Amino acid sequence: MEFASGEQLAFYWLRIGLSVDAVPVAPCNFNCHRGKINHSLSAIMALVMPAPDLLNMRKLVSSGSPYEPKIGISRAVRVGSIITVAGTAPLGPDGHTLGRGNPGVQARRCLEIIATALEGAGASLSQVVRTRILLTRIDDWEVVAAVHGEFFHDIRPANTVMQVSRFIDPEWLVEIEADAVLDQAAEPI
Numbered sequence: 001m002e003f004a005s006g007e008q009l010a011f012y013w014l015r016i017g018l019s020v021d022a023v024p025v026a027p028c029n030f031n032c033h034r035g036k037i038n039h040s041l042s043a044i045m046a047l048v049m050p051a052p053d054l055l056n057m058r059k060l061v062s063s064g065s066p067y068e069p070k071i072g073i074s075r076a077v078r079v080g081s082i083i084t085v086a087g088t089a090p091l092g093p094d095g096h097t098l099g100r101g102n103p104g105v106q107a108r109r110c111l112e113i114i115a116t117a118l119e120g121a122g123a124s125l126s127q128v129v130r131t132r133i134l135l136t137r138i139d140d141w142e143v144v145a146a147v148h149g150e151f152f153h154d155i156r157p158a159n160t161v162m163q164v165s166r167f168i169d170p171e172w173l174v175e176i177e178a179d180a181v182l183d184q185a186a187e188p189i
Contacts, residue, residue, distance in 0.1 A: 061120040063088075063113055066095045067168070076117040081182040083121045087134065087175040088113045089167065097171040103140035107133070107147040110176040115151075118180055125151060127180040130158045134175045138163040144174055 062068055063075035067089075076085045090106035091113070092098045099105025115125050131152070133144055141161050148159070157178075167175060 059121060061117050063091075063117055064093070064095075065089075065091055075113070076121050078121040078123075083118060083123050083127075083180040083182070085114050085117050085178040085180075087132075087177050088117075089169065089172050089175050097169060100171050101173075103135070103137070103173045104143045104147050106172065106174045107144040107176065108150075110174060111147065111151045114176060114178050118178070121180075123180045123182055126155055127182055128152065128155060128157045128178050129181050130179040131160075132177040133159065133161045134164045134167075134177075135161065136164060136166055136173050140173060148176075 057080050059078040060074040061076040061078070065075065068074065073086055075088070076083055088110045090098045090109040092109070097106075098109045111125075118124055118127070131148065133141075133148065135141060135144060138161075145161065
């Protein structure tokens, strides 16, 4: 469970019509609320209301994949400054697999789709902090890693490469996921 910050609690307090000066103050040994809000109030308010940065701050991004409406997923979801891009398969604009039998071509297509999804969420590849590469043949890791390196050479996100038994479509050799975090200066949703 995430607790509201001091600023969020002040927002709630004002929202319900009370003065910020009326917020109970207790010493805070952790300095996480600048000594102005007590932890028990933070816990109570977090249970009652979601954090204000999450209110009406969810943006869904579609890539047009035929799987999105069938499964009920989005290519990417942005909540506040966090963007998560779902497992991305090597689909062309027509919804068919690109690069059959070629893991390098498939990885490139996955990363192109991810870049487009990030742009749709107000981000770019430079803000990616983690990627996950899923392969049906672990022996393809070097070819796929080389393509990943072309996109992320200077960005260097945390990464995991793993083998899976198969994907929804047996022609897919690779899927890639990505997570990005926007800096404080990013455009609001």
